[in-house]
Amino acid sequence: MTSEFSFHLLGRDRAARTGEIRMPRGTIRTPAFMPVGTAATVKGMYPEQVRQLGADVVLGNTYHLMLRPGAERVARLGGLHRFMNWPHPILTDSGGFQVMSLANLRKLTEEGVTFRSHIDGSKHVLSPERSVEIQNLLGSDIVMQLDECVSLPCEDKVAEKAMRLSLRWAERCKTAFGTQPGRALFGIVQGGIVPRLRVESARELAAMDLKGYAIGGLAVGEPQADMLATIEVVEPHLPQEKPRYLMGVGTPDDIVQAVCRGVDMFDCVMPTRAGRHGQIFTRFGRMNLKNARHAEDPRPIDPESSCPAANGYSRAYLHHLVKAEEMLGKMLLTCVNLAYYQELMAGLRAAIAEGRLADFVVQTREGWERGDPA
Amino acid sequence: MTSEFSFHLLGRDRAARTGEIRMPRGTIRTPAFMPVGTAATVKGMYPEQVRQLGADVVLGNTYHLMLRPGAERVARLGGLHRFMNWPHPILTDSGGFQVMSLANLRKLTEEGVTFRSHIDGSKHVLSPERSVEIQNLLGSDIVMQLDECVSLPCEDKVAEKAMRLSLRWAERCKTAFGTQPGRALFGIVQGGIVPRLRVESARELAAMDLKGYAIGGLAVGEPQADMLATIEVVEPHLPQEKPRYLMGVGTPDDIVQAVCRGVDMFDCVMPTRAGRHGQIFTRFGRMNLKNARHAEDPRPIDPESSCPAANGYSRAYLHHLVKAEEMLGKMLLTCVNLAYYQELMAGLRAAIAEGRLADFVVQTREGWERGDPA
Numbered sequence: 155m156t157s158e159f160s161f162h163l164l165g166r167d168r169a170a171r172t173g174e175i176r177m178p179r180g181t182i183r184t185p186a187f188m189p190v191g192t193a194a195t196v197k198g199m200y201p202e203q204v205r206q207l208g209a210d211v212v213l214g215n216t217y218h219l220m221l222r223p224g225a226e227r228v229a230r231l232g233g234l235h236r237f238m239n240w241p242h243p244i245l246t247d248s249g250g251f252q253v254m255s256l257a258n259l260r261k262l263t264e265e266g267v268t269f270r271s272h273i274d275g276s277k278h279v280l281s282p283e284r285s286v287e288i289q290n291l292l293g294s295d296i297v298m299q300l301d302e303c304v305s306l307p308c309e310d311k312v313a314e315k316a317m318r319l320s321l322r323w324a325e326r327c328k329t330a331f332g333t334q335p336g337r338a339l340f341g342i343v344q345g346g347i348v349p350r351l352r353v354e355s356a357r358e359l360a361a362m363d364l365k366g367y368a369i370g371g372l373a374v375g376e377p378q379a380d381m382l383a384t385i386e387v388v389e390p391h392l393p394q395e396k397p398r399y400l401m402g403v404g405t406p407d408d409i410v411q412a413v414c415r416g417v418d419m420f421d422c423v424m425p426t427r428a429g430r431h432g433q434i435f436t437r438f439g440r441m442n443l444k445n446a447r448h449a450e451d452p453r454p455i456d457p458e459s460s461c462p463a464a465n466g467y468s469r470a471y472l473h474h475l476v477k478a479e480e481m482l483g484k485m486l487l488t489c490v491n492l493a494y495y496q497e498l499m500a501g502l503r504a505a506i507a508e509g510r511l512a513d514f515v516v517q518t519r520e521g522w523e524r525g526d527p528a
Numbered sequence: 529m530t531s532e533f534s535f536h537l538l539g540r541d542r543a544a545r546t547g548e549i550r551m552p553r554g555t556i557r558t559p560a561f562m563p564v565g566t567a568a569t570v571k572g573m574y575p576e577q578v579r580q581l582g583a584d585v586v587l588g589n590t591y592h593l594m595l596r597p598g599a600e601r602v603a604r605l606g607g608l609h610r611f612m613n614w615p616h617p618i619l620t621d622s623g624g625f626q627v628m629s630l631a632n633l634r635k636l637t638e639e640g641v642t643f644r645s646h647i648d649g650s651k652h653v654l655s656p657e658r659s660v661e662i663q664n665l666l667g668s669d670i671v672m673q674l675d676e677c678v679s680l681p682c683e684d685k686v687a688e689k690a691m692r693l694s695l696r697w698a699e700r701c702k703t704a705f706g707t708q709p710g711r712a713l714f715g716i717v718q719g720g721i722v723p724r725l726r727v728e729s730a731r732e733l734a735a736m737d738l739k740g741y742a743i744g745g746l747a748v749g750e751p752q753a754d755m756l757a758t759i760e761v762v763e764p765h766l767p768q769e770k771p772r773y774l775m776g777v778g779t780p781d782d783i784v785q786a787v788c789r790g791v792d793m794f795d796c797v798m799p800t801r802a803g804r805h806g807q808i809f810t811r812f813g814r815m816n817l818k819n820a821r822h823a824e825d826p827r828p829i830d831p832e833s834s835c836p837a838a839n840g841y842s843r844a845y846l847h848h849l850v851k852a853e854e855m856l857g858k859m860l861l862t863c864v865n866l867a868y869y870q871e872l873m874a875g876l877r878a879a880i881a882e883g884r885l886a887d888f889v890v891q892t893r894e895g896w897e898r899g900d901p902a
């Protein structure tokens with residue numbers, strides 16, 4: 155085991171990369187998908203299942219955890235890893251995105267953002283320094299800078315102001331984080347879908363020599379083409395030897411497209427949230443288990459999957475569980491989705507390492523389009 | 529494996545018994561606790577977990593299954609065992625109790641009961657013959673007769689009328705069930721808390737030579753003393769060489785007391801339902817994980833438990849999951865409770881076999897009363 159955070163590129167295929175992020179708590183194989191464990195749990199999953207399905211890292215949400223159970227409490231209990239029985243790497247976000255989408259009575263200033271909890275109305279302040287402090291208390295391995303994320307579409311002026319504020323906050327986060335060799339602080343590129351703003355943001359952050367860079371403010375409702383174009387604008391300005399993380403993305407196709415454009419890390423609630431609502435992602439594309447056509451189908455989701463939820467239960471049973479709103483339905487379909495996402499990432503990593511990414515992408519998309527063999 | 533349903537008494541301690549119910553799908557060690565799998569799933573549990581925690585048999589609810597997904601559909605899919613991935617024994621109730629507690633516009637006649645589904649308002653008929661037919665379609669190993677269960681307290685006349693109807697329905701169920709050597713039809717003793725009615729019911733059913741006998745109509749709100757007195761009245765009139773099943777019971781203490789009075793089988797939603805609401809049963813008595821005193825307690829529920837949910841997560845984390853209404857909290861606490869119930873049954877079986885039941889009961893109750901070591 156290493157005592158320092160480091161990133162190692164092991165292979166490339168055009169803009170796509172495969173590698174390893176090494177740190178004291180373990181290695182993240184990239185491209186990596188990080189299941190979202192908002193409130194110190196990947197919803198409906200035992201931590202050892204999340205691991206078995208292939209996750210090297212999970213994401214925790216600073217906003218939720220600071221409100222409940224509270225960062226100081228988690229620290230007194232030995233940190234987030236021990237608290238949630240996940241001894242492997244954890245990335246925490248800064249809390250900024252959820253403050254903007256969930257909290258009440260938000261007020262944003264140069265100093266930071268004040269808000270009231272959506273749970274109990276209590277008042278809180280989140281500044282760059284406090285965000286880093288909370289993430290230090292949680293003990294996450296990868297810490298995200300506090301940023302301001304604007305909703306799209308927005309005026310260029312608004313995107314520019316938020317991007318510049320995010321740069322100043324990045325500096326303050328860097329100072330607050332200090333030198334911690336075993337952990338990493340990532341900066342976040344902002345700038346809406348305005349190329350010159352994105353380039354400026356990426357260049358300024360690159361100059362700060364942070365350990366990794368995220369692309370934020372995407373997957374907030376804009377067309378996929380805008381998202382991909384923005385990645386293409388940003389990518390050349392991010393250092394090759396640092397990991398790149400596309401925040402909050404996305405569908406399997408979003409991920410495949412972004413990997414082809416040089417992104418290394420992803421997180422998204424989609425596989426877990428969709429699973430709780432009867433929607434699954436498979437080699438054959440999407441399926442909705444609520445659909446009546448599954449009611450008497452004795453076949454498993456995918457007999458070739460290594461996931462017991464996908465190969466060991468009939469679609470008829472899963473349909474029944476979804477209709478009856480049984481917990482086991484949500485549990486099994488969340489497994490199915492996380493298994494498929496991790497299987498997709500493993501496929502991408504192998505294809506990049508072997509220089510056959512283009513073929514892999516064509517085959518993968520053909521599988522989705524061909525649909526489920528009847 | 530045997531091809532016939534049979535019961536073997538292996539040990540006694542005063543009125544208490546331990547034995548094995550053997551049948552083609554497996555052996556039920558008695559005294560046995562049957563987790564409730566209402567809608568073809570023990571809520572929040574993977575079937576293999578239910579098994580690992582020590583269950584030899586689960587209970588399915590005919591009322592729920594006939595409405596959704598439907599008995600004919602389950603039969604077309606290969607039966608309930610295959611449907612729910614539980615290859616071990618299953619007992620199904622008759623549906624009568626849930627019709628009375630859940631369905632709308634119930635109308636009871638000599639023929640049976642008509643009602644409307646609480647799910648979609650559709651009209652259904654449940655007669656003794658249809659109840660057996662549904663349970664045959666589900667393919668359960670132990671089939672319960674349709675009975676009329678009155679709510680307590682009630683007038684003797686009402687209890688008497690329901691008991692007599694239940695006897696006539698037992699005869700009709702016996703005829704409908706016919707000869708099925710690998711499966712069993714159990715009769716149900718009724719008669720409220722009126723000793724002469726209970727005795728008459730038990731004697732008449734015993735004369736029918738069914739493969740097992742349940743005591744029904746208890747644990748419906750009456751004091752524990754009334755329940756235990758009724759068991760004591762009934763027990764001498766039940767054949768020693770047949771298993772006895774106390775329906776819908778109960779707390780750990782109810783079970784211990786009933787075992788001491790000669791009961792062999794139990795089912796109850798208590799461990800699963802309580803678990804979903806943050807309540808647990810342990811060697812140290814009951815605990816409510818919602819209670820603020822657990823908020824920073826780093827200890828597991830019970831380090832000596834063999835159940836990972838009880839020995840591997842801090843109380844602080846479980847408290848957090850319960851407060852945040854996370855699925856994992858319900859999943860883990862359901863495990864904790866089913867593990868304790870099965871551990872208690874194993875303890876009772878061993879104590880009876882070794883002739884030390886009285887000591888076991890004293891020690892068990894002392895543990896509950898001593899409470900949690902601080």
